[in-house]
Amino acid sequence: MPPIVVVGASLAGLSAVDAVRSGGHDGDVVVLEAAAALPSDRPPLSKQVLAGTMEPSAAHQPLAGRLDELAVDLRLGLRVDHVDVAGLRLDLSDGSSLSASGLVVATGASPRTLPGPPLAGVHVVRTLDDSLALRRDLDAGPDRVAVIGAGFIGAEVAATCRGLGLEVTLIEAAPAPMVRVLPEAVGAFVADLHRAHGVDVRLGVGVEGLVADGDRVRGVALADGTTVDASVVVVGIGVAPDVAWLEGSGVPVGNGVTCDETCLAAPGVVAAGDVAEWFNPHFGERMRVEQWEHAIEHGAAAGRRLLAGDGPGEPFGSVPWFWSDQYDRKLQLAGRPAATDEVHVLEGSLEEQRFVAAFRRGERCTGVLGVNRPRHVVQARMRLTESLDWAPIEELLS
Amino acid sequence: MKVVVNFDLCESNAVCMGIAPEVFEVRDDDFLYVLQEEPAEELRGKVEEAARRCPKQAITVED
Numbered sequence: 001m002p003p004i005v006v007v008g009a010s011l012a013g014l015s016a017v018d019a020v021r022s023g024g025h026d027g028d029v030v031v032l033e034a035a036a037a038l039p040s041d042r043p044p045l046s047k048q049v050l051a052g053t054m055e056p057s058a059a060h061q062p063l064a065g066r067l068d069e070l071a072v073d074l075r076l077g078l079r080v081d082h083v084d085v086a087g088l089r090l091d092l093s094d095g096s097s098l099s100a101s102g103l104v105v106a107t108g109a110s111p112r113t114l115p116g117p118p119l120a121g122v123h124v125v126r127t128l129d130d131s132l133a134l135r136r137d138l139d140a141g142p143d144r145v146a147v148i149g150a151g152f153i154g155a156e157v158a159a160t161c162r163g164l165g166l167e168v169t170l171i172e173a174a175p176a177p178m179v180r181v182l183p184e185a186v187g188a189f190v191a192d193l194h195r196a197h198g199v200d201v202r203l204g205v206g207v208e209g210l211v212a213d214g215d216r217v218r219g220v221a222l223a224d225g226t227t228v229d230a231s232v233v234v235v236g237i238g239v240a241p242d243v244a245w246l247e248g249s250g251v252p253v254g255n256g257v258t259c260d261e262t263c264l265a266a267p268g269v270v271a272a273g274d275v276a277e278w279f280n281p282h283f284g285e286r287m288r289v290e291q292w293e294h295a296i297e298h299g300a301a302a303g304r305r306l307l308a309g310d311g312p313g314e315p316f317g318s319v320p321w322f323w324s325d326q327y328d329r330k331l332q333l334a335g336r337p338a339a340t341d342e343v344h345v346l347e348g349s350l351e352e353q354r355f356v357a358a359f360r361r362g363e364r365c366t367g368v369l370g371v372n373r374p375r376h377v378v379q380a381r382m383r384l385t386e387s388l389d390w391a392p393i394e395e396l397l398s
Numbered sequence: 399m400k401v402v403v404n405f406d407l408c409e410s411n412a413v414c415m416g417i418a419p420e421v422f423e424v425r426d427d428d429f430l431y432v433l434q435e436e437p438a439e440e441l442r443g444k445v446e447e448a449a450r451r452c453p454k455q456a457i458t459v460e461d
Contacts, residue, residue: 018450043453062455293413296451323411323453332411374412375424381416 003028003073004306005090005100007080008242010039011292012273012299013106014063014072019303021070030073030098032080032090034107035127038064043292045131046156047325051163052135056128062296085250085266102306105246105257105271106299109239109290114148119210121217122233125153137232138164145169146220146230148207150177152324154236155190159326162197169200169228171207171220180238181322181333185343186357186369189350190326197327202228239290241275256288262313263302272302282317283336283366283388291322319384321377329353332374334381335367335388346397347376356380356397358390365393400436400460401445407456414448414457421445 004020006013009031017029033039040059048054067074079093088100111124121142123134138145138161145161147154150172158170170177176187177194191201206223210233219229241256250266252258257271259278265271271278273295277288289298301316308314324331337359348355348371356376359367365388370377376397383392401421408430414422415430420441423431437445442459449457 062450062452292453293451321413325409330409330411372428374410374428375415375426378412378416378424382419 001027002088002099002101003030004102004104005029005098006031006104006106007090007245008104008106008108008273008275009033009035009074009076010042010106010108010273011061011295012108012276012302013104014061014067014070015296015299016104016106016270016272016303016306017070017072018063018066019300020307023304023307025307027101028073029071030075030100032078032092033074033076034079036077038074038076040128042126045128046125046153047160049128049131050125050135050138050157050160056132059128080245083246083249083251085269088268101268103269104299104302104306105251105265105269105275106273106302107242107245107275109241109256109274111235111239112237114207114210114235114237116210117215119212119217120215121231122210122235124235125157126239134232134234138166141166142230142232143167144228144230145232145234146171146228147234147236148220149236149238150174150190150194150201150203151180151236151238152178152322154234155194155326156324157234157236158194158199159197162199162327167200168198169202169220169230170194171202171205171222171228173204173206175204177201177203179339181337182369183337183339183341183343183359189353189371190331192350193326193329193353200228239274241288243275255286261315261317262308263298263305263316264313267310268306270302270305272298276302278316280318280336281315282319282385285336287320287336289320289336291320293322294318294320319381321381329371330374331369331371332377333367333369334377335359335365335384337361337367337369341366344394346394347373358393358397360390363390364388365390368393368397399439399442399445401432401434402458402460403430403432404456404458405430407454409454409456411453413451413453417448417451418444422448
C-alpha cells in the first residue's frame with residue numbers, strides 16, 4: 001500500500017502523524033518539508049529566542065524527539081510541484097513522483113510582506129532563522145525599531161524589544177491592536193499596556209511605504225505624512241496560507257484549503273493547522289485558526305479522519321485557545337469573538353491589568369479573555385466546550 | 399505512572415488543568431499545583447494528552 005503522505009513538518013503535520021500511529025496505522029508515513037531543517041517551535045521566536053533567554057536549539061517542536069518512534073520517513077528540502085487528487089499522486093521538486101494512500105495538507109502559512117525591493121534591516125518573524133536574523137540587527141543597537149502591525153507577532157516583538165532596552169514605535173492601521181482576534185475595547189487595553197512600557201503606539205494610521213537609504217531601510221513613511229525613523233523594521237501584517245502548490249489539483253481552496261466539519265477536503269485528502277479552513281460545528285461557522293494548540297488538535301483530528309477512510313468520520317468541534325506573553329502580562333483567549341461582540345469585564349479590572357472579560361453576542365458567549373488569569377480562562381474554556389450559552393459563563397466568572 | 403513537572407519551564411498556561419483537572423490545578427496565585435503525583439492508571443490518557451499539549455513541554459510522565 002502506498003504511504004500516507006504529510007506535506008509540512010510543523011505542528012499540525014506531525015500531530016497528524018502521531019494520530020495515525022496512535023490509531024493503529026503501521027504502514028509507511030512520508031513527511032515532506034520544504035525547509036532544509038525541521039521547523040522549530042514558533043512561540044519562542046518572538047519572545048525567548050529573540051530576547052536571547054532561550055538557546056535556539058531548545059526551541060524544538062513537541063514531537064521533534066519522537067520521529068524515530070513514530071517511524072517517520074522525513075524528507076527535507078522538498079516541495080510538491082503538483083498534485084493529482086484523483087490518483088493521489090504527487091510530483092516533487094527533485095523530479096520524482098510519489099503515490100499516496102492518503103494526503104495530509106499541513107503546509108501552514110507564510111508572512112505577508114510589503115511591496116517593494118528587499119531592504120536590509122527589514123524583518124518578518126516566522127522561522128528560527130528569521131528570529132536570529134532580527135536578533136543580530138537588534139544587537140547592533142538600532143536607535144529605534146519600527147514594528148508594522150500590532151497583531152500577536154508585532155505586539156510580542158515590541159514587548160521583547162522594550163525588554164532589550166530599545167526604543168520602539170508600534171504602527172497599526174486598525175483603531176486598536178489585535179483586532180483580528182479581540183474586540184476593540186480589549187485591544188485598547190493592549191495599546192495602553194504598550195504605552196505604559198514606553199512604546200510609541202500609532203493607531204489607525206496606514207503605512208505608505210518604507211524609506212530606504214541605498215539598500216538599507218531607514219524609516220517608515222505613514223499615511224498621515226509623517227515618517228518614523230528606524231534602522232530596523234519588523235513587518236507583522238499577518239500570514240497567507242501556503243496553497244499555491246494546490247492550484248489545479250482538485251483540492252478546493254478559498255481562505256486556505258476548504259474542508260468539511262471532519263477536516264476532509266477531498267476523498268483521501270485532509271488538511272489541518274494554519275492552512276486549513278473548516279466548518280467548526282461547535283460554533284456553527286467556518287474558521288481558519290492560526291494558533292499553536294489548535295494546530296496540534298486539528299492535526300490529530302485530521303489524522304483520525306484519514307484513518308476513518310470512506311466512513312463518515314468524526315466532526316471536529318473545538319473552542320480555540322491561545323496565549324500571548326507581553327511584558328509581565330499573560331493574555332489568554334478561549335473562543336472566537338468578533339470585533340463587534342459586547343465586552344463584559346466579569347473579574348478584576350482593566351486598570352489593574354489583571355482581569356477576565358467575556359464576549360457576548362445575543363445569548364451566546366463567543367469567548368473569554370484573561371489577563372494574568374489562567375485558571376479562569378481554562379475553566380471557562382471547559383464550560384464553553386460543553387456549551388456556548390452566556391448564562392453559565394457569567395455565573396462561573398462572577 | 400509518575401507525573402513530573404519542570405517548574406523552571408512551566409508558565410502556568412493551565413492547558414493541563416483543562417485536560418486533567420484531577421491532576422493539575424492552577425490556583426489564584428498563578429502557580430501550578432500537581433494534585434496527584436502518582437495518579438491512577440485510568441488517568442493515563444488524560445495525563446499524556448496534557449503533556450503533549452503543554453505549550454512549554456514542562457510535563458513528563460514516567461512509568
